[in-house]
Amino acid sequence: MMVMDLAQYQLGTSLQVPRGAHLFRTQDEVCGDLHFVRSGHLKLYQPCGDGVNRIIDFVRPGDWMGIDTIGEQQRHASALALTDCLIDVVQYRQLAELMDEEPYSCDLFSAMLSREIDRQQLAAAILRSAGACQRIVMFLLQRAGPAPQAPSPEMHSPLPMSRQDISDYLGLTPATVSRTLSALKRNGWISLGQRGFVVLSRSALEQVAAGAPANIIQHAA
Amino acid sequence: MMVMDLAQYQLGTSLQVPRGAHLFRTQDEVCGDLHFVRSGHLKLYQPCGDGVNRIIDFVRPGDWMGIDTIGEQQRHASALALTDCLIDVVQYRQLAELMDEEPYSCDLFSAMLSREIDRQQLAAAILRSAGACQRIVMFLLQRAGPAPQAPSPEMHSPLPMSRQDISDYLGLTPATVSRTLSALKRNGWISLGQRGFVVLSRSALEQVAAGAPANIIQHAA
DNA sequence: CGGGCCCTTGATATGAGTCAAGGGTGGTGG
DNA sequence: CCACCACCCTTGACTCATATCAAGGGCCCG
Numbered sequence: 001m002m003v004m005d006l007a008q009y010q011l012g013t014s015l016q017v018p019r020g021a022h023l024f025r026t027q028d029e030v031c032g033d034l035h036f037v038r039s040g041h042l043k044l045y046q047p048c049g050d051g052v053n054r055i056i057d058f059v060r061p062g063d064w065m066g067i068d069t070i071g072e073q074q075r076h077a078s079a080l081a082l083t084d085c086l087i088d089v090v091q092y093r094q095l096a097e098l099m100d101e102e103p104y105s106c107d108l109f110s111a112m113l114s115r116e117i118d119r120q121q122l123a124a125a126i127l128r129s130a131g132a133c134q135r136i137v138m139f140l141l142q143r144a145g146p147a148p149q150a151p152s153p154e155m156h157s158p159l160p161m162s163r164q165d166i167s168d169y170l171g172l173t174p175a176t177v178s179r180t181l182s183a184l185k186r187n188g189w190i191s192l193g194q195r196g197f198v199v200l201s202r203s204a205l206e207q208v209a210a211g212a213p214a215n216i217i218q219h220a221a
Numbered sequence: 222m223m224v225m226d227l228a229q230y231q232l233g234t235s236l237q238v239p240r241g242a243h244l245f246r247t248q249d250e251v252c253g254d255l256h257f258v259r260s261g262h263l264k265l266y267q268p269c270g271d272g273v274n275r276i277i278d279f280v281r282p283g284d285w286m287g288i289d290t291i292g293e294q295q296r297h298a299s300a301l302a303l304t305d306c307l308i309d310v311v312q313y314r315q316l317a318e319l320m321d322e323e324p325y326s327c328d329l330f331s332a333m334l335s336r337e338i339d340r341q342q343l344a345a346a347i348l349r350s351a352g353a354c355q356r357i358v359m360f361l362l363q364r365a366g367p368a369p370q371a372p373s374p375e376m377h378s379p380l381p382m383s384r385q386d387i388s389d390y391l392g393l394t395p396a397t398v399s400r401t402l403s404a405l406k407r408n409g410w411i412s413l414g415q416r417g418f419v420v421l422s423r424s425a426l427e428q429v430a431a432g433a434p435a436n437i438i439q440h441a442a
Numbered sequence: 443c444g445g446g447c448c449c450t451t452g453a454t455a456t457g458a459g460t461c462a463a464g465g466g467t468g469g470t471g472g
Numbered sequence: 473c474c475a476c477c478a479c480c481c482t483t484g485a486c487t488c489a490t491a492t493c494a495a496g497g498g499c500c501c502g
Contacts, residue, residue: 046346054346068339071332076339092331100324106317111292113334118289118297120341125267125275127348128392132490163449171349173491178450194449194499353458384481394459399482415467415481 006108011098012036012090023065023079023087031072032092035065040085041160044077045168055169058082058161067113082160127171135170136180137208140190144199154199227329232319233257233311244286244300244308252293253313256286261306262381265298266389276390279303279382288334303381348392356391357401358429361411365420375420 017023023035026047037059044056044065056077059065069076070092099106126138144157159166167177181197184190189205191198199205238244244256247268258280265277265286277298280286290297291313320327347359365378380387388398406413410422420426 054350056342056346068335068342070335071328072335072339076342096324096327096331099320099327103317103321106320106327107292110313110317110330110334113331113338114289114291114293116338117334117341118293120338120345121277121289121297124341124345124348125277127345128389129275168349174449175451175492176490179490182450395481396460396483397458400458403482 006036006095006105006112011094012088014038015087015089017042017081017085017087019081019084021081023081023085024075025078026075028075029073031066031069031075034067034070034090034092034095035079036088036090037061037063037065038086038088040087041082041158042079042085043082043161043165044079045165046077053168055165058165058169064112064116067116083158132170132172132176133180133183134208134211135172136166136177137184137205139166139170140184140197140199141202141205141209144197144202147202154202156196156198158196160195227257227316227326227333232315233309235259236308236310238263238302238306238308240302240305242302244302244306245296246299247296249296250294252287252290252296255288255291255311255313255316256300257309257311258282258284258286259307259309261308262303262379263300263306264303264382264386265300266386267298274389276386279386279390285333285337288337304379353391353393353397354401354404355429355432356393357387357398358405358426360387360391361405361418361420362423362426362430365418365423368423375423377417377419379417381416 015023017040023042039061041061042059042065044059046054046056048054059079065079066075095105095109099109126135130138140157143159144154148154161169163174163177167174170177181190181192184205185192187204189199189201191200236244238261244263260282262282263280263286265280267275267277269275280300286300287296316326316330320330347356351359361378364380365375369375382390384395384398388395391398402411402413402418405411405426408425410420410425412419412421
């Protein structure tokens with residue numbers, strides 16, 4: 001069978017990180033390792049002076065971390081566990097050796113980095129062009145994943161991060177995020193808990209994400 | 222001597238692209254090649270419905286293009302020459318072979334992709350947090366390059382793209398870009414031509430970029 | 443049961459967008 | 473070589489979305 005993901009090579013060692021703990025911090029020096037998330041959620045952020053944190057990304061099971069600092073001397077971000085996490089720690093040297101032996105793994109690795117560049121370009125494009133409502137709906141759809149098969153209902157999707165984190169990530173304020181989520185709920189398009197949500201009308205959300213006029217959203221009566 | 226950049230391996234073939242011509246388009250299928258810019262400037266953009274173009278990036282001499290679509294079937298963007306360009310076309314297969322023979326080149330390539338991810342993350346962070354004036358000043362400083370040695374004056378930096386392109390890239394409107402540039406000029410911080418500019422007070426610009434209150438900018442008298 | 447923190451919601455302020463008009467520049471054709 | 477034309481850049485007045493400031497409520501944890 002074809003190896004589809006570098007994670008299947010069983011490199012590296014396992015590591016548990018409890019909720020609220022740091023996997024690494026900006027000031028850490030060692031950078032020879034990559035991290036693969038087996039389970040749990042983390043946030044990548046840059047503490048930038050004051051108490052203000054710039055959220056770089058949210059990391060989910062199956063994602064890699066640290067591929068932005070290969071060959072660098074210092075981390076560019078801190079990684080904080082939003083839930084209990086199970087992490088694989090992989091030395092870049094190990095990967096390099098693997099790529100040396102098996103050219104195909106080199107292609108896998110290049111493609112992975114390439115996809116990450118594309119993801120970041122897409123994120124930047126969204127930040128450039130989309131308004132608040134559109135950003136939030138895109139964020140929700142991304143977290144909800146692809147549509148389930150016809151008869152099955154939409155699943156509950158976790159939102160392990162705070163509203164503050166969401167707003168930082170989307171370039172908005174907590175107030176705007178809260179307002180918009182409330183409006184989406186009022187319209188019956190999502191159901192909303194403190195740390196999760198359920199898509200109720202995927203088609204409506206997809207229309208907003210596609211750029212449909214968001215005037216649909218009204219202030220609370 | 223140490224090889225510092227993949228471009229020094231003299232792979233690939235040369236190609237001239239005149240101003241206004243496309244190097245490739247979104248709909249092109251072939252994706253086995255990368256492009257290295259020897260001279261000239263290009264813009265990467267996505268034609269997204271209507272006449273609206275999303276600017277992905279501006280590409281300068283020494284930059285690589287196409288590293289966001291390694292292993293993909295289709296281009297994610299179109300590349301248009303803003304000036305006459307000299308391009309090296311490099312097959313990814315060639316690079317892969319090189320990496321197979323010389324492990325060090327593999328590290329170079331990984332590091333290059335890694336840096337690109339970091340660049341995109343930084344760009345996204347700027348779009349999330351910075352206001353119009355801050356974005357424009359950061360853009361100018363980035364294009365002006367690092368400060369020259371003490372006695373030498375600031376160099377003239379080219380702006381080969383239209384105001385429309387700049388505004389798309391920064392997530393603003395042409396009107397706002399024009400207004401802000403005019404204000405910077407009025408303050409004596411830059412001198413401004415149609416297709417270029419000169420930094421007159423780097424310290425002032427750096428303060429704004431660092432987040433200094435941008436109220437310094439007033440409406441035209 | 444109590445307290446702190448985060449989330450929600452309202453009223454108001456403001457920065458950037460929109461609409462629109464005038465002027466400069468570069469390119470084309472006579 | 474000059475004149476014309478189209479396109480883009482600049483600038484102004486106004487609008488609107490989102491930030492800001494502020495208060496109340498609910499949830500989780502101790």
